[in-house]
Amino acid sequence: MSQDGSYAEHCAIINDVRYVIQTRVSHGQDGSRHAEYQVLKDGQVVKPWAEGDIGPLL
Numbered sequence: 001m002s003q004d005g006s007y008a009e010h011c012a013i014i015n016d017v018r019y020v021i022q023t024r025v026s027h028g029q030d031g032s033r034h035a036e037y038q039v040l041k042d043g044q045v046v047k048p049w050a051e052g053d054i055g056p057l058l
Contacts (some may be wrong), residue, residue: 017041023055 007024020040025033035053039046 019046021054024049 010021010023012019012021018041020038021037023035023037027033027034030051034051035041035055036051037047037054038049
């Protein structure tokens with residue numbers, strides 16, 4: 001899958017802890033599109049890029 005390097009960032013505060021959620025769309029070689037996200041805390045990745053559309057939850 002390819003990414004163009006762009007993503008959107010969203011902030012979530014859970015139990016007084018601030019997380020940054022980055023979302024992006026990846027394109028497969030067959031032209032398919034997949035939503036992906038990763039989660040950071042204090043600038044460190046706590047969940048690496050994973051497939052899933054969490055946009056409706058934000």
